Amino acid sequence: MTDPALPTVLVVACALVDIDGRVLIAQRPQGKALAGLWEFPGGKVEPGERPEAALIRELDEELGIQVTEACLAPFVFASHAYDSFHLLMPLYLCRRWSGVVTQREHAALAWVKPSKLADYPMPPADAPLVAWLRDLL
Ligand SMILES: Nc1nc2c([nH]c(=O)n2[C@H]2C[C@H](O)[C@@H](COP(=O)(O)OP(=O)(O)OP(=O)(O)O)O2)c(=O)[nH]1
C-alpha cells in the first residue's frame, strides 16, 4: 500500500502532433526533478485554474505557441505514485497551434515518430502514455 497521506498533484500535458504524425517531446533541464528525462510539455495546474487553461498557459510559457481550447483533445491519463506525491496527469492531443515551437525552458526538443518514443528515457509515469500513442495515433 502506498501512503494515503501523499498529496495528489494535477499536471496537464500535451502531445503536439505535426503533419507527419510526429510527437513533440522535451528534455527536462538540469536543476529540476527528473532532469534529463524526456517529457510531454505541460506543467502543474495552479489553484483555481481550469486544466485546459493551465495547459494553454504552459504551452505558451514553455514553447511560445498559442493553442485554443477547441484544439485540445483529451486523450489518456497517467496515474502514478512517486515517492513524495501522486501524479495525476491528463494527456491532451493537439494538432493545431499558432506560432513557432521554440525551446524556452527545456534542455532540448525533439519531434519523434510514435514508434520511436521508447528510445527516449521518460519519467516512469509516462510509459503507459507512450504505449497508447504508439497504438492509437
Ligand atoms: N510536464 C510533464 N510533467 C511530467 C511528465 N511526466 C511526469 O512524471 N511529470 C511530472 C514531473 C513533475 O514532477 C511534474 C510536472 O512538473 P513541472 O516541473 O514540469 O511543472 P511546471 O512546468 O509547472 O514547472 P514549475 O513551475 O513547477 O517549475 O510532473 C510529463 O510527461 N510532462
Ligand SMILES: [Mg+2]
Ligand atoms: Mg513543465
